[in-house]
Each structure stands twice: as C-alpha cells, then as structure tokens.
Amino acid sequence: MAMNMRFLCHNVFLNTDQCFKWLQDNDLAPLNPKCSVCGDEMKTDVKGGNQIRFRCKKAKNAHDVVQNALLNTFFEDSKFGLMNIVTVMYYFSWNLTNYDFLINECSFDGITTCRNTIADWLSFCREVCFLWLGDKFENEELLGGEGVVVEVDGAEIKKRKFKSGRLVQGTWVIGIMELNTNIVISKRERRDGRFRLEVCPENSRSAEFLVPLIVKHVKPRTTIVTNLWKTYFGLNTKGYDHFIVNHNKFVDLLPSASTKTLKSNWRPALKTGLRGDCNADRLAEYMYRREVMINGDDPFEHFLKAVKHVYPTK
Template sequence: MSDSPQESQQSTSCSEVENPQSQPSTSHQFEFVETPKWSYVKDVKKKWNVVKVFRMLGTREQAIVFAEENCMIPKSKMCNYHKKAMTIVYTSNKTVGSFTCHKCAHACRSRAKVSRAKGTWFDNVKMTMSQIFYLMYAYANKWSYSMTIKEDFTDDKHCLSKPTVCDWFKYCRETVILYQLEKQTFFGKIGGPGKIVQIDETKFAKRKYNKGRHIEGQWVLGMIEDGSEDLRLEVCPNNIRTAEVLVPLIQKHVAEGTTIHINVGEAYDTLKDHNYILKKMTDNFPANPLCMHTQKIEAQWRVVKQFFSKDLYNRENLADFIIEYLWRRYIIINKCDPFEELIKAVKYVYK
C-alpha cells in the first residue's frame, strides 16, 4: 500500500530532540523533526493566541499541569532522610506548592519542606502562574508594555504595572540570550572549505536631535553563508573596526578555509594570514561585477534595523537585543510558535 500523505510529504519544523548517534555528545541536543507539509490549518490552529492562553492557562490548576507537562517544575521528589516520596502541599507556596515529608513530624518535616519552584523559572515569584505565562506570551509575541497591560485577563481587580512588565520582559530576554548563544555554539561555525561567507558592516545610528548627519550609534559586523539563512551578528567593541578587533570576531563564527566576500576595508587584508580566502568587490570590478557580491548580507541590514527602536542604538546592551533578534528571526523563517520557543528556552536554561 502507498504511503499516507503524512508519511510522504514532510517538511522541517523547529522541535528539538536528542539524537546522540547523529550529533556530538552533549547534555542537550538541537535537531529538527519532520512534520507534514499539508497540515497548514492544523498548524495554525495549534499555535498559541491570547484566547488559548486564557482558556488553557487561566487557572492555577491549569497552569501547574502545563508546567509539569513541559518539565518546568518537578512532579515528584524523594525525602533525603527517609528516602520516600514526598507529598505536594499548596499552603506555603502561592505558585507551584512545596514538597513535604509527613513520615515523621519531629525528625524530618521541618527540614524537608522544599518549594517546587526552587531552582526553576518560578523561583521566588510572587505572581500567579497565569500571570507568568501571560507575560511570557506577551514577550514572545513582541507586545508593547502598554498592550500587555491593556490585554491582561489574569486579574479583574488589579492590573499589571509597567515596571513589572519591564522586569519580566528582561527575564525572558536574558533566558533567550543564553539559549540562542548555546544554540549557535552547538551548530558550530558557518562556512568551510569550498563555501562562501559574505561579510559586511553597518552602523546603527541616529541623528542627534533628529537633525544633521548620523553621528551617534554603534558598528555591527554581519556574516552569512551563501545558500544558508544562518546569520551571525557581532557588535564591534568600543566601535573599533581594526584588524585586531574584526579578525577575532570573524574567527569566532567562520570556519577556516572559507572564501570570504567583502566590499571594501583594509582591516580584512590580514584574513589571508589566518587561512581564509579573501575576495574583495573591487578585485573584479568593472570587468565582471556580477561574479561576486555581498548583496545577501547587505540586504539583511534594513530588516535588522526595523526590528530595533532608534533609542536602542546607543545603549550598552545593544548586543543583547541583537541576539534576541536572531532568535526571533529563526522563529519567523521556520514558522515556529514564539510562545512554544520561549518555553523551550526556559526549559533549556533552567534544566
């Protein structure tokens, strides 16, 4: 019998599973899993929206079950003293409860009560589980502070404050940054012998008082391999673009033996001394200007800059927002659910 549509039409999704046979040995693996192409409606319906968050995570019980199913909190714990399974109680912890041993009131209970949230994403949290998941959903979908406060359904009598939303967005961003950096490390460097990597620089700048020429901002180095969507971005430290700064940044992301296409820049000349094949646009212009180009990396800059508010250009943590952009770019390209990807990041960082 012929294969079913589910088996014959496959495409790549963003699920991550462990596969020790095909990947290097590591505690956590990143890999894609095949899903059917034709299930467009099913995939859309499966994605999270604010109504689904309300229906499935609107109560404490629902949120706790969801956290357990996604391994965000432990389901069980053994008493270190009696070596017996501990009981979950909800009197002392407003979020996810505590583990308590009832074997002996005097020998164990006072020192064996442990919060289920200890060492997890929910550690030392004073909010309800529904509010936490709602804020995670708002961050994942890039809501503004005002929209997050306005759409809050978790409490009829109170509303979220802007500092609270700001803090939780910051927690989410920090988690995403750690996750994305680990992901880049796992997948390794781009390029290699016989492959081409385009490199370019741009300045994230704004005009002072919105007048005059662009004088404020930070320089960013971009790298992307031909035939790949794996974009790498690095902020140039102290806006320095010398060979001493740029070459180590390129070595961090680009494998040796790669053919590098650049537009101009004397600082890149020393790449030849580091086992790279360097090709400049000016080398073949005007005789054959189409034989090499940096159009792919140059086309990225407009999209990247649209992601940022100009107020971020001069901030010291611009590098953090650039890493967040790479995480969101991956989600868009692979048509992932932002909320589910944030759950994965939390699970990985708080493993």
C-alpha cells in the same frame, strides 16, 4: 491542540495551582520530590500567586520540610505571578511586545502592572533568546569552507532619541552570511544561508577584535567578501581567500560580489533601533525570531523549548 491564548485561558489560567501543574507537565518546573525525612511525595503549597513551594508536614513524625518549587527555574524569585509571566512569554513569542498592551493584559482586580516589571520580563525573555542562540552556534558547524562564499559586513546600529529625530551613536555589530544556500521562507525561495551576528567587543571596529570573530565562525579556505573597510585587509593571512567590493567606485574585485544581501537581513534590527543597555539581547531576539521563521515553528512552542533548554528541570 494549538497552544493559543484561548487554550491558555481555558486550561492554564484557571488558578495558580493549575498554572504550576501545566509548567510541570511541560518540563518548565520540577515535579514534586520525595520528602527527605519520610520518603513520601511532597505536596504543592501555593501562598498567594507568587510563592510556590513543596511541603511535607506530618505531626506524627514531627517534621515540616519545605522546598522552593521554582528554584533554578525561569520563574524563580518572582513576585509577578506565574500566570502573568506565562502571559508575557506567550505574547513575546509572537512579537507582541507593546508595553501598554502587555500592561493591560497583566493587570487585574484594580491592580495595574508596573511598566518596569514588563520591561524586566521582556528583558528576561530576550536573555533566553541570547543564551539559546549561543548554545546553538557553539554546537553548529562553522560557516563556509573551500568553494563557499561568505559575506562579512559591519554596521552601526542607531536609534532615534525621543521625537527629535537626532541619531545617537549605537553599537557596532559584525554580520556573517553564507551564500549559495537555498532556504524556503513562507513558500518563497531566498538565496541566503546560515547566518551569524556578533556584537563587536568594546564597541571596537579594530582588527584586534573583529578578525577573531570571523575566525570563530568561518572555516579556513573560505572565500570571504567584504567592503573596503581596512579592518578586513589581513584576512588573507588567516587562511581565507579575501575579495573586496568597492561600492563607491562601482568596481567589484570579485564578479557578482556584493554585501547587499547581508545588509538586507539585518535591516529589521537597524530599523527598530536598540536600547543602549541591552543591545546584544535585542540582536539575539532578532536572530532568534529569524530562526523560528525559517524553520516554520510555532513561536510559543519554540520559545517554551528555548526556556527548557536554558533552565532545564531534569
């Protein structure tokens, strides 16, 4: 059965106890442990919608053992309520992140959810994307290799300030894409392959910071195509075959070399714009959603797996 909002309303959002049981069934919260005193299974004790604990209280043995049931989970120390958090998780996974919409969905009994609370939990969800991608890239094979072409390009991500249309300086990122890999997206074949996107350390475009990022993600003896940005000029000394594209003069030093494929893949991030305090998280969100789309996964089920990966309960 698909875990859509109807499913959640009928099976999960009945009360806080039922929501916590669903989290346990999906490995998002720990199972009830054994009491350290008597060895019996501790019971779930819900106080309001926010505090959930495991408790074993027995007058016979004169003990009252209490444990935080959400310790080291995605939901720890939250006063937002489990059902509200799962609601934000669901809509975030489907990219429905309009603040007014989420405030309305998470408000009840005359209590209006604070806008800052929504902002915090969207940030926590983006953090999951960031950490999940980091682990994924650490365990993946490097891009490129002998005979493989990889595009590298840098861009400044800008955002609009209020309604004036004035652009403020954003964050520099470096994108790396492997070509000659066929991927099917929504039944349409596209000639773009595995992808990396890194925030430039200290917002610097110098070779000191950017070249190590390329070495981190690209195999030696790869053919790397870049523009005339002088930062890239030392790549030949790092064991790469480096070719340059001069778009201004319309002269390509490598036949068919172009960095337009790469630019088209981060266009959504460029269009959306990023807040200055969470650029890396929003870039990770964009890349995460791209991974889900390419794999054809259910967004909510995939996000639950990402949360379980970042906050394991076993």
